Amino acid sequence: MTPLQSLVACGTKLWLDSVDPDEIAFNRSQGATGATSNPIIIADLISSGRFDDRLRALLREERDDTAVAWRMTDYLVRQAQAVFEPVWRKTEGDDGWVSFEVDPLIEDPAAALSVEEKKRRYIEEGLRWSAGQTNRLIKVPATEGGLAALEELVAAGVSVNVTLLFTDRQYTLAREACWRGLQRCPQAVRVKTVYSIFVSRIDVYTEKYCPQLSPAAQGQVGIVNAKLLWRKNKAFWADKGLKLHHEIVFASTGVKKPGDPPWKYVEAFAGDDIQTNPPATNRAVHQSGLLFTRKIDELPPQEILDEIAARVDPTHLENVLMSEGIAKFADPHKALLQLIAHKREKLT
Numbered sequence: 001m002t003p004l005q006s007l008v009a010c011g012t013k014l015w016l017d018s019v020d021p022d023e024i025a026f027n028r029s030q031g032a033t034g035a036t037s038n039p040i041i042i043a044d045l046i047s048s049g050r051f052d053d054r055l056r057a058l059l060r061e062e063r064d065d066t067a068v069a070w071r072m073t074d075y076l077v078r079q080a081q082a083v084f085e086p087v088w089r090k091t092e093g094d095d096g097w098v099s100f101e102v103d104p105l106i107e108d109p110a111a112a113l114s115v116e117e118k119k120r121r122y123i124e125e126g127l128r129w130s131a132g133q134t135n136r137l138i139k140v141p142a143t144e145g146g147l148a149a150l151e152e153l154v155a156a157g158v159s160v161n162v163t164l165l166f167t168d169r170q171y172t173l174a175r176e177a178c179w180r181g182l183q184r185c186p187q188a189v190r191v192k193t194v195y196s197i198f199v200s201r202i203d204v205y206t207e208k209y210c211p212q213l214s215p216a217a218q219g220q221v222g223i224v225n226a227k228l229l230w231r232k233n234k235a236f237w238a239d240k241g242l243k244l245h246h247e248i249v250f251a252s253t254g255v256k257k258p259g260d261p262p263w264k265y266v267e268a269f270a271g272d273d274i275q276t277n278p279p280a281t282n283r284a285v286h287q288s289g290l291l292f293t294r295k296i297d298e299l300p301p302q303e304i305l306d307e308i309a310a311r312v313d314p315t316h317l318e319n320v321l322m323s324e325g326i327a328k329f330a331d332p333h334k335a336l337l338q339l340i341a342h343k344r345e346k347l348t
Contacts (some may be wrong), residue, residue, distance in 0.1 A: 003263075004030035004282060006291040007270055013095055015249070015276040019080040020045055023279040030286065033087045035080045036099040036139070036161070036196075036251075036276045039332040042073050043339050051076075056347045065340040069333075072340075073100070074129070081135050088135035093190055094244050099161045100129050101139040107146075108330040118145025119152075126153045126160070137161040137192065141329060142170040143322070147177060154181025159192040161249065164325045166198055167318045171229050175236060175246075182242070189243045194274060195233065197226040198252035199265050201321055207257070209320065210312055217307045219257065220300055223268045224308055226250055227299060230273060247273040254278045263288055271296035 001009065008014050008031035015034035016027045018041050024032070045051060055072060062068045080098045088096030102125035105111060106118050113121070122145060126138040138153065140146040141164040153160055154177070162174040178193040185191055202222035206213060213221070230248045237246050253265040253275055261267075262284035269275055271294030277285075299305060 001291065002030060003285050003288050003290050003292065004032075006293075007031075007266065007275075007285070008033075010292055010294045011271045011296075012269070012292075013247075013274040014282075015097075015274055016282065017041070017251070017253075017276045017278045019076045019098065020279065021079060024080055024083050027279075027282055028083055030282070032282075033091075033095045034084055034097045034274070034276075036249075037073070037077050037080070038101050038139075039069075039073075039104060039336045042069070042076060043332065043336045045076060046072060046336075046339055046343065052343075052347060055343055059340075059344050059348050065337050065344065068340050068344075069336050077136065081133070085135050092243070093135075093192060096135050097137045097159070097161075097192060097194075098135060099137045099139045099163075101163075102126055102129060104329040104333040107141065107143055107326045108334075109326070113145070115144045115148060118143070119148040122146055122149035123152050123156075126158050127156060130158045137194065139163050139196075141325070142174050143326065147173050150174060150177035151181040151184075154178050154191060154193060155184040156181075157185055157187045157191055159190075161194050161196055163196040163251070164198065164322065164329070165195055165229075166202060166225075166321045166325075167314045168229060168232070169314065170318065171195055171197070171232070175233065178246070179236075179240075192244050193246045194249045195229075195247070196249040196251040196276070197229055198321070198325075199223065199226050199250060200252045200254060200256045201325075202317065204256050205317055205321055206312060209316065213311055214304075214307060216300070217304050217311075219260070220304065221308055221312055222252075223265065224299065224305060226269065227296065230269075230296065234272075245273075249274040249276050251276050254281045261288075263290065267292060267295060269296055270294055 014032045017036050019037045058068045077100050084096040106121045137159050139161045182188045199222035206221045250269040270292040
């Protein structure tokens with residue numbers, strides 16, 4: 001049994017934070033059952049030159065670079081969906097999903113859209129890009145506009161991946177909106193909702209803003225936060241009688257601190273729900289020689305939990321990380337559009 005296979009064997013649903021066909025083939029061979037995408041991933045694949053023939057054809061058909069970017073994204077996500085669709089069918093829709101990120105420029109501060117307009121755009125985009133799809137999750141950020149759109153999207157039968165989640169407040173608002181939508185949805189039995197809790201970014205935040213944390217607590221806040229939300233999520237859905245599992249996705253699982261083992265977060269969350277790991281993280285895990293066992297239930301001693309609760313301000317954390325997250329959301333899509341324009345000059 002390989003390290004990644006042992007992770008799956010202990011109960012983790014292993015997803016890949018990439019739609020690179022080569023990485024998907026390798027990870028699928030190790031037991032991966034889903035994938036996620038974003039503009040950085042799409043741009044990296046286009047930059048590689050491996051898809052120039054497909055891109056050249058699209059550039060001939062489309063004069064609008066934005067349209068080309070979305071058609072390439074749709075194509076690459078569809079290719080990944082085809083790999084995981086057998087899993088989706090075998091699990092009757094409980095696994096085998098690929099996430100599709102809707103227009104990040106909805107959150108571009110330069111656009112200055114109202115919350116109501118953002119809500120309208122998210123609903124419109126979610127319905128558009130989910131239409132006719134089986135195993136595609138629509139990725140919606142936990143911003144004011146994104147949260148406002150969730151109930152209507154889920155009520156319309158759209159399966160969602162709520163992303164950019166850092167705090168209990170955001171998670172609770174997202175889950176409650178999805179639950180209201182599920183209660184209104186005629187085909188709720190087929191709708192999946194997942195909640196992507198970002199982990200390593202929280203530990204980067206505490207290094208900068210919470211230097212008073214003890215060495216035992218520093219570097220554990222992202223793990224503790226995600227595990228507590230996982231417990232809360234399990235408890236909420238336990239008595240709802242739904243066919244599909246509505247799960248936590250442990251996201252941002254690539255380590256940021258030099259010296260941390262690449263599998264720090266992978267090991268911590270082993271045993272339940274979903275991990276979406278970068279290709280480099282999964283490669284490092286594969287080469288580690290480790291065999292993983294269930295750790296998801298384990299928390300640090302109570303005095304560490306009390307210290308984290310006392311010294312980490314969730315409101316400030318959310319404000320800082322959401323501000324950074326929105327920039328990381330919109331800027332890569334702008335870079336993708338610039339890349340398409342450059343490719344147009346080069347390939348046509």
